[in-house]
Amino acid sequence: MIRALLLAAVLVVMFAAPAAAHNVTAGADLRIAQTIAGAEVTLVIKGTSRVPGPLRIGVVAFERAAGLPVSLEVRSLTGGRTVKGVARAAADPEYAELRVEETGPHQLTLRAGDEVAVVPFRVLVDRGSAGDFLIYGGLFAAGLLLVGGLLTGAVSRRGPAMMLAAGAAAGVTVAAMVVVFEPMLPPGPPDGAAPTAQTQPAGGRPFAQARMETAPAGPAPGQEFTLRVDLTDGSTGRPVDDLVSHHEALAHVVVTSEDGRYFRHVHPLRTAAGRLEVRLRADRPGRYLVYAELEREDSGGQLLTGEFAVDGDPAGAATADLPAAVPELRPAVPVAGRPATIELPADGAVRPWLGMAGHLIVRSQDGSFLGHVHEMGTNGTRLRFTFSFPRPGRYLAWAQHATDGRIVTMPFTVDVAEPAG
Amino acid sequence: MKRLIALAALLVAAAALFVAGRTSGAEPLTLTIAGSRYTVTVLIDPPRTGAIVVDTRVTSGDADGMALSAVMPDMGHAMPELAAAEREPGRFVAEGELFTMSGVWDVSIRLTGPAGEETLTAKALISG
Numbered sequence A: 001m002i003r004a005l006l007l008a009a010v011l012v013v014m015f016a017a018p019a020a021a022h023n024v025t026a027g028a029d030l031r032i033a034q035t036i037a038g039a040e041v042t043l044v045i046k047g048t049s050r051v052p053g054p055l056r057i058g059v060v061a062f063e064r065a066a067g068l069p070v071s072l073e074v075r076s077l078t079g080g081r082t083v084k085g086v087a088r089a090a091a092d093p094e095y096a097e098l099r100v101e102e103t104g105p106h107q108l109t110l111r112a113g114d115e116v117a118v119v120p121f122r123v124l125v126d127r128g129s130a131g132d133f134l135i136y137g138g139l140f141a142a143g144l145l146l147v148g149g150l151l152t153g154a155v156s157r158r159g160p161a162m163m164l165a166a167g168a169a170a171g172v173t174v175a176a177m178v179v180v181f182e183p184m185l186p187p188g189p190p191d192g193a194a195p196t197a198q199t200q201p202a203g204g205r206p207f208a209q210a211r212m213e214t215a216p217a218g219p220a221p222g223q224e225f226t227l228r229v230d231l232t233d234g235s236t237g238r239p240v241d242d243l244v245s246h247h248e249a250l251a252h253v254v255v256t257s258e259d260g261r262y263f264r265h266v267h268p269l270r271t272a273a274g275r276l277e278v279r280l281r282a283d284r285p286g287r288y289l290v291y292a293e294l295e296r297e298d299s300g301g302q303l304l305t306g307e308f309a310v311d312g313d314p315a316g317a318a319t320a321d322l323p324a325a326v327p328e329l330r331p332a333v334p335v336a337g338r339p340a341t342i343e344l345p346a347d348g349a350v351r352p353w354l355g356m357a358g359h360l361i362v363r364s365q366d367g368s369f370l371g372h373v374h375e376m377g378t379n380g381t382r383l384r385f386t387f388s389f390p391r392p393g394r395y396l397a398w399a400q401h402a403t404d405g406r407i408v409t410m411p412f413t414v415d416v417a418e419p420a421g
Numbered sequence B: 001m002k003r004l005i006a007l008a009a010l011l012v013a014a015a016a017l018f019v020a021g022r023t024s025g026a027e028p029l030t031l032t033i034a035g036s037r038y039t040v041t042v043l044i045d046p047p048r049t050g051a052i053v054v055d056t057r058v059t060s061g062d063a064d065g066m067a068l069s070a071v072m073p074d075m076g077h078a079m080p081e082l083a084a085a086e087r088e089p090g091r092f093v094a095e096g097e098l099f100t101m102s103g104v105w106d107v108s109i110r111l112t113g114p115a116g117e118e119t120l121t122a123k124a125l126i127s128g
């Protein structure tokens, strides 16, 4: 009976764990890569252990970002209070300290150059554990009842004295059980957590659909333009505004020219609900393919695609193509559907970027397939990727890693053979 | 001895209730949302499926119109807008059905006024 009830207690609290979305808790930083003011940075919001309390925000520089001032504005979406600060991007940044008054939903407005991003997040603070309450409550009740039992016993009322003693024993039992079972009990939801249902629906959220366009439409070669991605929920028609940080970004956007000579891997800014924007420039006219990798809350990752055109005569001095890398392939000619390993030397000391040592983007020549592979088992001087190319044919590939002050991109092609037989 | 076990069981049950109580909200549900133009305090009574009353006070900003709607993000359910009537300056009341099943819903409050339109959204846990 006791066991059954205790099990029930364990089960009741098991289903109360909050889903991790944009949560900022002590010990769990929120990291979001941003392409802003021509720079590649990662925004870091560190958790606080109390409110009112300090919220520390830093901007890690990866490319063209050292010293970039980023103005910060944190607003509580319940209390409405706004606090401001400035963070200067650096490889090992100093953190600006902003005071938050309460837990719950907040938004951070970032400004650098003439670009603005609005990042929603939740401040969570752990509450004291329920276990502590039960341990001390149980012992306290036991103490009271024991004293009562002794007093009643002293005036020779055996029945009530026994009852009180039994109660005391029960209190001690509860305390002891909690001491034993406490590690099995997940803590209650932290203060400021989004409400969660007792039973989580399985299957994830509806699909997101992207409308991709440039402003201005049909930008000229060499002209700066904004690539805009508007996300719509396929079931409700509402803007999709529940993106979680997926590999340290709200979205990873890869833009390539049809011929593969142009390649950008950028992290657009959230400028409004369901809207992501990034500034780009392309030197050559033609068709450009866009791939956005993102993840909705309570869902898995998804890839959305689009395209745009650059119109007009090539810009005067087009940027030179990146030198092609010569990777080591195992097998030497990869076979469709079987794992192939691609290894190549890093250019400089590898610095973790987007939570990984290295990234490999592969695109089928016609653009109908895109893969994003993570580096496995680096020793810091070489990058190694394993991937099963789904179909035979030519693939365009770009290996990337961060090093001091820049992101290295190494393009190459891979020809994949048909399986024998 | 039987009494002891019964008492211990009761205490454990009380403990379970206490832990469960920490995770479920009290009724009615109150949400405060601070937007850039308006701040509202929304009282949903009761936070349940079926006919409900939503009593909203605009505590900051000058709103002259309000409509409520809801979506259940996990399921992709969307509900039509419910117009709210201004009972007194800054107080809007809407009656009708906003939630069709239990779970977490996004409640959107669309406000209009001289300062312009703004939609404020907050999460609400709805029971069956």
Ligand SMILES: [Cu+2]
Residues within 6 Å of the ligand: A033, A249, A251, A252, A253, A265, A266, A267, A354
């Ligand atoms: Cu990325």
